[in-house]
Amino acid sequence: xxxxxxxxKEIEFLEKVFRAGSSTVSSISPIADKQKKAxxxxxxxxxxxxxxxxxxYYDFSPILDNFLSLDTCKITQIEKESLxxxxxxxxxxxxxxxxxxxxxxxxxxxSFSKEDISILNFNDAEQLKNYQGVNELVEKYFAEGIEDExxxxxxxxxxxxxxAFLLKxxxxxxxxxxxxxxxxxxxxxxxxxRSLIHLGKNSKINLIVTYVGLAEIPFVNNAVIETVLEExxxxxxxxxxxxxxxxxxxxxxxxxxxxxxxxxxxxxNLKANSSRDKISVDIDEEGAHADINGLYILNGERKAHNVxxxxxxxxxxxxxxxxxxxxxxxxxxxxxxxxxxxxxANGTDxxxxxxxxxxxxxxxxxxxxxxxxxxxxxxCAHGSTIGDLEEDxxxxxxxxxxxxxxxxxxxxxxxxxxxxxxVKVESARQHIKNMALENxxxxxxxxxxxxxxx
Amino acid sequence: MSxxxxxxxxxxxxxxxxxxxxxxxxxxxNAGEIHAIMGPNGSGKSTLSKILSGxxxxxxxxxAIDFQGKDLVDxxxxxxxxxxxxMAFQYPLEIAGVNNLEFLxxxxxxxxxxxxxxxxxxxxxxxxxxxxxxxxxxxxxFLDRNLNEGFSGGEKKKNEIxxxxxxxxxxxxxxxxxxxxxxxxxxxxxxxxxxxKSEGNAVLMITHYxxxxxxxxxxxxxxxxxxxxxxSGDSSLALEVEKEGYDLLAA
Numbered sequence: 001x002x003x004x005x006x007x008x009k010e011i012e013f014l015e016k017v018f019r020a021g022s023s024t025v026s027s028i029s030p031i032a033d034k035q036k037k038a039x040x041x042x043x044x045x046x047x048x049x050x051x052x053x054x055x056x057y058y059d060f061s062p063i064l065d066n067f068l069s070l071d072t073c074k075i076t077q078i079e080k081e082s083l084x085x086x087x088x089x090x091x092x093x094x095x096x097x098x099x100x101x102x103x104x105x106x107x108x109x110x111s112f113s114k115e116d117i118s119i120l121n122f123n124d125a126e127q128l129k130n131y132q133g134v135n136e137l138v139e140k141y142f143a144e145g146i147e148d149e150x151x152x153x154x155x156x157x158x159x160x161x162x163x164a165f166l167l168k169x170x171x172x173x174x175x176x177x178x179x180x181x182x183x184x185x186x187x188x189x190x191x192x193x194r195s196l197i198h199l200g201k202n203s204k205i206n207l208i209v210t211y212v213g214l215a216e217i218p219f220v221n222n223a224v225i226e227t228v229l230e231e232x233x234x235x236x237x238x239x240x241x242x243x244x245x246x247x248x249x250x251x252x253x254x255x256x257x258x259x260x261x262x263x264x265x266x267x268x269n270l271k272a273n274s275s276r277d278k279i280s281v282d283i284d285e286e287g288a289h290a291d292i293n294g295l296y297i298l299n300g301e302r303k304a305h306n307v308x309x310x311x312x313x314x315x316x317x318x319x320x321x322x323x324x325x326x327x328x329x330x331x332x333x334x335x336x337x338x339x340x341x342x343x344x345a346n347g348t349d350x351x352x353x354x355x356x357x358x359x360x361x362x363x364x365x366x367x368x369x370x371x372x373x374x375x376x377x378x379x380c381a382h383g384s385t386i387g388d389l390e391e392d393x394x395x396x397x398x399x400x401x402x403x404x405x406x407x408x409x410x411x412x413x414x415x416x417x418x419x420x421x422x423v424k425v426e427s428a429r430q431h432i433k434n435m436a437l438e439n440x441x442x443x444x445x446x447x448x449x450x451x452x453x454x
Numbered sequence: 455m456s457x458x459x460x461x462x463x464x465x466x467x468x469x470x471x472x473x474x475x476x477x478x479x480x481x482x483x484n485a486g487e488i489h490a491i492m493g494p495n496g497s498g499k500s501t502l503s504k505i506l507s508g509x510x511x512x513x514x515x516x517x518a519i520d521f522q523g524k525d526l527v528d529x530x531x532x533x534x535x536x537x538x539x540x541m542a543f544q545y546p547l548e549i550a551g552v553n554n555l556e557f558l559x560x561x562x563x564x565x566x567x568x569x570x571x572x573x574x575x576x577x578x579x580x581x582x583x584x585x586x587x588x589x590x591x592x593x594x595x596f597l598d599r600n601l602n603e604g605f606s607g608g609e610k611k612k613n614e615i616x617x618x619x620x621x622x623x624x625x626x627x628x629x630x631x632x633x634x635x636x637x638x639x640x641x642x643x644x645x646x647x648x649x650x651k652s653e654g655n656a657v658l659m660i661t662h663y664x665x666x667x668x669x670x671x672x673x674x675x676x677x678x679x680x681x682x683x684x685x686s687g688d689s690s691l692a693l694e695v696e697k698e699g700y701d702l703l704a705a
Binding site: 391393395397400402413414415418 | 531534541546549
């Protein structure tokens with residue numbers, strides 16, 4: 001893109017966001033305040049560039065090229081039948097669906113007691129009025145960090161969001177079932193999906209969030225999730241990004257962990273033209289644990305960026321990160337993961353591992369694991385590997401009569417397995433395996449392998 | 455005269471882009487026979503097993519291998535396996551995320567398919583495998599685990615023998631199957647080999663020590679040294695080796 005043309009597109013982008021942002025302000029005052037602040041910040045910051053450390057390897061041109069109208073972001077009629085490939089039977093009774101960023105009541109379904117879990121729409125002032133403590137939650141935890149230049153798209157989301165959710169799990173409520181949150185895109189637009197998830201003391205919930213593209217048209221999905229885990233609570237959050245090959249995903253997750261809470265997170269990037277996951281975890285009270293995992297399978301010209309920060313801000317907390325990527329053709333991956341241990345955070349135990357399987361000479365990986373440790377008494381480990389499939393492993397399978405293509409498929413799945421096993425819902429694990437095989441370049445006997453590997 | 459299983463003639467082989475290891479090896483094995491190849495470290499024992507099974511890091515530079523009337527040299531590793539050759543690995547590999555039972559069934563069905571026979575469905579296969587398990591004194595939860603993942607040394611070797619029993623090959627090459635085994639595991643492994651053995655197939659044991667031969671009695675013992683077979687005899691040759699060491703015999 002010519003420099004001048006790029007500048008023009010950036011300005012056009014900013015103007016559109018500014019205009020749309022100014023007209024979509026919520027009627028609830030603490031939310032409106034943050035939205036106004038976001039709009040101000042967008043015009044102050046301007047469009048981000050690669051001089052910002054977090055965006056060093058990111059190519060903005062697909063966003064600028066594909067960013068057309070904000071007006072077309074509307075809810076469209078979708079039959080449930082067309083979603084069947086993306087629904088997990090285990091979550092049949094607990095499903096929340098958005099279409100192009102708008103809540104779809106028709107497609108959603110809840111069996112949870114409203115006493116136990118409240119799902120509130122930020123646009124519905126009447127509904128919010130009946131719940132105590134909403135304003136306080138919004139003031140404390142909503143849209144944190146939007147003033148930072150690296151969070152430009154989070155500011156955009158805050159300014160433009162039309163249907164944001166507050167998902168609140170009541171103190172002491174422990175749910176074994178999984179709630180699926182399905183975000184669908186099927187229009188050429190800049191979608192904002194947004195949720196604030198609050199777990200009360202000693203509560204527990206399993207969530208599986210899926211991003212799905214139903215049409216082979218370009219769109220930009222700008223997703224933000226903020227979550228707060230109060231003392232003793234436990235959140236399992238599996239995110240599956242299942243967009244079409246033309247989707248561009250910007251994803252921002254911020255988690256705040258309070259005393260003795262536990263956060264288990266897995267991110268699975270299976271499709272999309274490009275995805276960028278920014279994950280920030282703040283461990284703000286003792287005894288908390290964060291388990292952050294990711295898998296990305298890339299072929300063609302596809303790209304995946306993972307920018308991860310785990311902040312150990314207090315004493316005695318633990319975290320682990322495991323990210324794995326498989327790249328073929330001319331795919332590119334960036335892993336930029338930091339563990340930050342504050343000066344007083346003695347007793348921190350943190351580990352991080354990033355592994356890549358690179359199946360082509362033209363694929364490219366930038367892996368930057370980082371440890372920033374200011375405390376003395378800590379245990380931290382990190383590592384990064386980039387390799388091909390092991391010749392001896394292939395040979396072992398061949399020597400048992402298994403065909404080479406099958407052997408490669410088995411070993412590739414085997415590489416993914418460690419991350420796939422973290423996903424709690426069985427049918428989701430199977431779906432991920434199927435997608436993994438579909439994405440791989442080798443001529444594999446998919447049906448046979450998937451069948452045999454269960 | 456009994457059926458010939460394999461005929462290795464003047465076999466020369468090296469590590470790809472490396473040193474020559476086998477320097478003119480001759481060996482003929484007929485159906486119903488158990489052969490043992492013994493030799494000091496570096497004599498070429500492991501290379502022979504890898505050459506026979508088709509490991510890509512080794513190459514044949516000269517000589518011929520006739521396996522059941524087929525030229526083994528031109529066959530890929532999977533084709534060799536499906537044609538009835540099985541190598542039990544000295545160090546079986548751990549493959550995470552691949553279920554042991556499903557792996558066994560895939561291997562079994564690959565061979566069935568290759569031979570134009572009917573593939574086994576999961577239920578039939580469960581029956582087939584149950585009897586093999588009891589023979590090796592293995593519990594069935596063994597099958598639910600991932601292929602060799604976290605297995606002890608003994609469990610890995612038993613799993614090799616289980617694969618052998620399921621695939622029922624014509625020729626078995628056992629590469630140091632006795633290494634790292636305690637007495638109980640060694641007995642179980644030997645019981646598996648003896649159960650497999652019949653008049654229609656053959657066993658080639660590659661070993662450093664005489665220990666295994668107390669449990670599986672060879673008809674022929676060969677001493678491999680410097681990439682060639684330097685001496686052949688009956689099972690008493692193994693006892694001589696145990697007593698005298700390799701140096702004396704190779705001299």
